[in-house]
Amino acid sequence: MLNSMYSGITGMKGQQTKMDVIANNIANVNTTGFKSQRVRFQDMISQMNANAQGPNNNGRGGINAQQVGLGTQVAATDMMMQGGSLQFTGRALDFGIQNGDNSFFIVSPDGGATGTNQYTRDGGFYTDNEGNLTTSNGSTVMGFTPAGGPQLDDGSVNTDITNGQTLQALSIPQTIGTAPNEIELQDYNIDNTGTILGTYSDGNAYIIGRVALASFANADGLEKTGENLYNASANSGEPIEGGPSDDGFGTIRSGFMEMSNVDLASEFTEMIVATRAYQANSRSITTSDEMLQELINLKR
Structure with missing residues (x-):
C-alpha cells in the first residue's frame, strides 16, 4: 500500500485532536477563569531513501539525503495562561x-x-x-x-x-x-x-x-x-x-x-483551518486509492 494513505490518516487524526480542543474551548467560553488550549503538530519519522554524501576527491560535489516523511503527530496541547478580562x-x-x-x-x-x-x-x-x-x-x-x-x-x-x-x-x-x-x-x-x-x-x-x-x-x-x-x-x-x-x-x-480567555474569533478561524486540513488529508487518501485502482486496472 502507498505510504501516502497512512500519512493522510495521521493528518486526519491530528486534526480530530485539534477539533476536540477547539470544541472544548468554545464550550468553556463563559467558564470563570478558564484558560484556553492550542494544539501544535510535529512531523513523524522520515524514511531514508538515500544517505547524504559529501564531495569526493574526483571533483564530484556533495549530494543531499533523500527522505520521505511518514506523516504528522501532535507535539503538544499548550495552555494559554493569559489572564481573562x-x-x-x-x-x-x-x-x-x-x-x-x-x-x-x-x-x-x-x-x-x-x-x-x-x-x-x-x-x-x-x-x-x-x-x-x-x-x-x-x-x-x-x-x-x-x-x-x-x-x-x-x-x-x-x-x-x-x-x-x-x-x-x-x-x-x-x-x-x-x-x-x-x-x-x-x-x-x-x-x-x-x-x-x-x-x-x-x-x-x-x-x-x-x-x-x-x-x-x-x-x-x-x-x-x-x-x-x-x-x-x-x-x-x-x-x-x-x-x-x-x-x-x-x-x-x-x-x-x-472571565474565560477564549477568543471566539480565533477559535472559529482555527475551526475553518482544521476543517479544510481534514478535507485535504482525506483527499490525499482518496487520490492514493485512485492510483491503486489504476494499478489494479492494468490487468484485465
Whole structure:
C-alpha cells in the first residue's frame, strides 16, 4: 500500500485532536477563569531513501539525503495562561486576580488537614454556616491568619501576617471573644492585598486574615483536574506561596470575576483551518486509492 494513505490518516487524526480542543474551548467560553488550549503538530519519522554524501576527491560535489516523511503527530496541547478580562459583579466574595497571570488561589479539599492543595483562578467564593471561606465545590480557601486570632486594626493594614505563618483554612468568625464580652460581626471587606477586615459590634475593625496566592516557575505545566482546579505536576515546579500585591504576585480585586480567555474569533478561524486540513488529508487518501485502482486496472 502507498505510504501516502497512512500519512493522510495521521493528518486526519491530528486534526480530530485539534477539533476536540477547539470544541472544548468554545464550550468553556463563559467558564470563570478558564484558560484556553492550542494544539501544535510535529512531523513523524522520515524514511531514508538515500544517505547524504559529501564531495569526493574526483571533483564530484556533495549530494543531499533523500527522505520521505511518514506523516504528522501532535507535539503538544499548550495552555494559554493569559489572564481573562475582569467582569464587575459587586459581590464582596467575588475575587479577580489582576496583573498576575502566574498567580493562583490556593484551595484545599480537606481543610488543609493533609496539606494537599489545589489551585484555581476561579475567585467565586462563599461562606458556610461556620464562616469558612469555600469554593463552589466545598474546598476551603487557604491563607494566613494573625497569631492569636483576629487582631485590632490600628489604622494601617498589616500585611506582615504572612511572615512566619503556615497556610491555614480561612474563616470569617461571626463572633469574637467569649460571653459576656462577645462582639458580633457587622460587615467585612477584602482589599487588593487580600486582607480580610471585619467590622464588629464594638465599632472597631479587626484583621481576620489574608488570602494566599501561589505562583509557579512553569504555570503551563499545571494539570487540569476539572471544576476549575489545577494540580502541581513534575514540570510545573513547586508552588511559591505569598500574598496579593507582594513581589511576583498579582493583586486581588473584590467584586470582580475573571472571565474565560477564549477568543471566539480565533477559535472559529482555527475551526475553518482544521476543517479544510481534514478535507485535504482525506483527499490525499482518496487520490492514493485512485492510483491503486489504476494499478489494479492494468490487468484485465
